[in-house]
Amino acid sequence: MAKKYCYFCNSLVNYIVKNEECEYNYRNKNFTVKEDRYYCVNCQNELASDDLDGDLKRIYDEYYKLVGGKN
Ligand SMILES: [Zn+2]
Numbered sequence: 001m002a003k004k005y006c007y008f009c010n011s012l013v014n015y016i017v018k019n020e021e022c023e024y025n026y027r028n029k030n031f032t033v034k035e036d037r038y039y040c041v042n043c044q045n046e047l048a049s050d051d052l053d054g055d056l057k058r059i060y061d062e063y064y065k066l067v068g069g070k071n
Helices: 052-067
Strands: 004-006 011-013 015-026 029-040
Touching: 004 029, 015 052, 029 052
Parallel strands: none
Antiparallel strands: 004 011, 015 029
């Protein structure tokens, strides 16, 4: 498995992936988005996502599903 950089360990580390439901609030709407989250096996801290654009897109997708289409 490829390694990711952990800022807490200050090195490349092995990580585990958890698919978690995350709560978001956007324009006063609460909704949940399923996201892959990465955790360092050494220190258990969450690693920075290298797919921020993808994360944002999923958040907006969920939001628009909730409010019924883009406008
Ligand atoms: Zn770490």
